[in-house]
Amino acid sequence: MNILVIPPFNTAQKTVLEAGAPAATFTYAAKPDITDEQVAEADVIVGNLPPKRLAHARHLRLLQLNSAGYDAYMAPGTIPDGAALASAVGAYGQAVSEHMYAMLLMLMKNLAGYRDDQRAHAWTDRGSVRTMAGSQVLVLGTGDIGQHFAKLTSAHGAHVTGVRRHVGTVPEGFERICTMDELFGLLPHADAVVCFLPSAPETRGLANSRFFSSCKHGAYFANGGRGDLVVQADLIAALESGHLAGAALDVTTPEPLPQDDPLWNAPNILITPHVSGQFHLYTVLDNLASIAAENIRRLSGGTPLLNEVTLP
Structure with a gap:
């Protein structure tokens, strides 16, 4: 399983995340540095990849957002067929x-x-x-x-x-x-x-x-x-x-x-400029790593995901 990770997790948070799929390959990349090839190869993307870039996803099974909101991903056809969308409710x-x-x-x-x-x-x-x-x-x-x-x-x-x-x-x-x-x-x-x-x-x-x-x-x-x-x-x-x-x-x-x-x-x-729910407080990324790890674990086990969004 190839997992592309966008949020800026620290070492401890990466350890929590990777425990959700010990055999997976994790690629960490800042949003501006992500290549189309990385998107195409990803089975799971953790983070809010710009919706238009999902057109390059070929193997995607789960987009785990780092936000509680998901409006930008609800237009029909935005999420590739067969992929699930999950929000980060509980992180903020x-x-x-x-x-x-x-x-x-x-x-x-x-x-x-x-x-x-x-x-x-x-x-x-x-x-x-x-x-x-x-x-x-x-x-x-x-x-x-x-x-x-x-x-x-x-x-x-x-x-x-x-x-x-x-x-x-x-x-x-x-x-x-x-x-x-x-x-x-x-x-x-x-x-x-x-x-x-x-x-x-x-x-x-x-x-x-x-x-x-x-x-x-x-x-x-x-x-x-x-x-x-x-x-x-x-x-x-x-x-x-x-x-x-x-x-x-x-x-x-x-x-x-x-x-x-x-x-x-x-x-x-x-x-204030919509900053209360970003990554300024360390607990947000702690919570996000735990949520993503649990959903990767559930995806592998075929059990219902946390915060799964019903797609149109």
Whole structure:
């Protein structure tokens, strides 16, 4: 079995990965250096190879993505016949949740303003701050990332409600789970609304003027899922009116956000360039190596894959 590996695994992570197929041949290559011949010879590719390059794949049995999202690979014919596609759900929970939690606390404690004051050499008291303790936090999306975020906030003393399509069991960190049908009845009671929803027809543009006007006055909004959830002009209006106390975004539409986009200058907003879920935290690559190793093992054994995506 020939396995082509794109993510920048360290020695320990490579050891974990290779344990999934001790007899296989592993080729490690940065994305710009990968040749068409390597793609053609690969039985397994670990990493997000550009979709158009999959046209060269001749023996591919599995494309193991290094991302939780897989939209770019869903066009008919992108994945070669007979090959499976698997996402990296489960690799990013700690990284994304900690990033979004830090952004939210930064807003609640006026830290962005104090950073501005430091740069201006201004000794300024910005007044009262907020706390997560006792807050009502509404988390949209209760998968791996949402569950990590719920554990962080509940440990701080917040009361966390999760929202997803079906109620089911209540994961650790949540006090209750509600359905999307109940969303607009929940928004007026939340001190913070935090979103980790995937891009889907039912989520695109969900955070619009109706959504923001339904939020509690003085609430915070955070989005670490997909940028197309938010109607950005409506978010700007909610911030400018003072209805929202602040917003934290790690995702926007488009990406990169143009330099002249008005979102940059909205009041009380923090924007990071979709970096929470990359490889900056070492645990992401640790988790990815484990997921890929397990799926290579399952592929060899003919058992169902983790995170297998249903292809069109």
